[in-house]
Amino acid sequence: MIPCVTDHGSEHRPERASRSPRPESRDLQELRQLKNQHPELVSAIDMQIELIDAQKRVQARIPLPWIQPDPTWVASQQAEGRPIVRFGDIPLEWTNFRLSMRQTADILFRYDAIDREEHDRILTLARQGDQLGPLVTDWYEATSGVNGRRQPAQTLDMPSLPQVFALAMRPFLARSAESLMPRVELSRWQFGHCPFCGAEPDFATVTSSGERRLICGRCTAHWTFGAYTCPFCRNDARERITSFASRDGRYRVYACDACQRYLKAYDARNAPRPVMLSVDSIATLPLDAAAMQRGYVS
Numbered sequence: 001m002i003p004c005v006t007d008h009g010s011e012h013r014p015e016r017a018s019r020s021p022r023p024e025s026r027d028l029q030e031l032r033q034l035k036n037q038h039p040e041l042v043s044a045i046d047m048q049i050e051l052i053d054a055q056k057r058v059q060a061r062i063p064l065p066w067i068q069p070d071p072t073w074v075a076s077q078q079a080e081g082r083p084i085v086r087f088g089d090i091p092l093e094w095t096n097f098r099l100s101m102r103q104t105a106d107i108l109f110r111y112d113a114i115d116r117e118e119h120d121r122i123l124t125l126a127r128q129g130d131q132l133g134p135l136v137t138d139w140y141e142a143t144s145g146v147n148g149r150r151q152p153a154q155t156l157d158m159p160s161l162p163q164v165f166a167l168a169m170r171p172f173l174a175r176s177a178e179s180l181m182p183r184v185e186l187s188r189w190q191f192g193h194c195p196f197c198g199a200e201p202d203f204a205t206v207t208s209s210g211e212r213r214l215i216c217g218r219c220t221a222h223w224t225f226g227a228y229t230c231p232f233c234r235n236d237a238r239e240r241i242t243s244f245a246s247r248d249g250r251y252r253v254y255a256c257d258a259c260q261r262y263l264k265a266y267d268a269r270n271a272p273r274p275v276m277l278s279v280d281s282i283a284t285l286p287l288d289a290a291a292m293q294r295g296y297v298s
Contacts, residue, residue: 041282
């Protein structure tokens with residue numbers, strides 16, 4: 001609560017009304033509750049809270065874009081498994097992106113997710129507008145597959161740079177996906193990567209009707225995909241998919257014995273709330289450890 005302040009220079013001026021604090025969002029409330037329930041996850045939760053807060057501040061500055069791709073082009077992209085958000089479609093304002101990038105790097109460094117040398121190099125890069133723009137463009141085009149090909153992006157020998165780019169770009173890509181989702185038909189999309197930005201799924205949810213929806217870790221879009229088909233290698237042999245759940249049954253792991261990769265999921269069939277990527281990806285960290293102990297990789 002902000003205290004009232006009286007202006008002693010004006011005796012008859014009324015006191016300024018107290019301003020109530022802005023209510024905390026549901027995902028932050030859930031993370032704080034998770035923190036009380038799982039003290040072993042405190043560091044990961046605190047880092048996630050800081051990342052969410054930074055991303056929401058940036059996203060509040062970004063207007064919802066009105067992206068109008070040609071329907072014929074969209075249909076051809078979908079038929080070939082190519083996403084529809086081109087780099088030029090992203091509502092990217094470079095001052096805001098540099099801010100998002102610096103804040104992301106600072107948070108990762110504070111929680112020992114990147115070392116000092118890489119942190120300092122990333123901050124230097126964020127200040128170099130002439131070099132940053134081409135690198136971000138190359139990173140997105142190389143990893144999205146919009147142009148029909150995927151290739152390794154330039155990283156300048158900084159292994160954490162793609163992660164920093166992805167987290168810093170999330171507010172902008174989420175806005176792009178938010179603009180398109182109500183207007184793009186996805187019933188024919190049968191691919192394991194995101195139909196909007198082309199990234200791999202980071203999580204999934206099992207809906208109340210039992211279908212599985214994949215969730216993009218880069219733009220947070222959702223799309224329906226086969227319940228027992230591996231989104232990474234398209235293996236659909238049920239006997240080669242290993243599935244196991246958390247003790248309370250709220251979370252599941254789908255692990256592929258063909259490519260040795262796994263994907264976590266939130267089972268919403270008997271859950272008190274819908275999936276929350278920012279919360280459930282942290283709540284399931286023990287499942288990551290269990291999957292890796294069995295030889296699978298994310």
